[in-house]
Amino acid sequence: MVQTVVCVDDRYHLGSVALGSFVVALIQFVRFLLEYLEKKSKIAQAKAGVAGAFVKYLMCCVNCCMWYLEKVVKFINR
Numbered sequence: 001m002v003q004t005v006v007c008v009d010d011r012y013h014l015g016s017v018a019l020g021s022f023v024v025a026l027i028q029f030v031r032f033l034l035e036y037l038e039k040k041s042k043i044a045q046a047k048a049g050v051a052g053a054f055v056k057y058l059m060c061c062v063n064c065c066m067w068y069l070e071k072v073v074k075f076i077n078r
Contacts, residue, residue: 020077027070034063 038059045052 020073024070024073024077027066027073031063031066031070034059034066038063 041055041059045056048055
């Protein structure tokens with residue numbers, strides 16, 4: 001009985017688990033790229049003045065949205 005349930009679970013639900021894990025990994029990768037770009041652009045932001053402050057604000061908003069999206073996907077994937 002238990003073996004049948006495990007086989008059915010593997011056959012029909014393992015793809016959903018893999019897809020959920022892929023989505024979480026993809027979101028984490030995008031966040032990593034954004035953090036990398038933010039670190040690289042800190043020097044340019046200091047020289048740009050008002051435009052640099054706007055870019056800093058925009059990056060902060062994007063990072064916050066990506067963090068929230070990652071938490072929501074992890075919650076749904078649970």
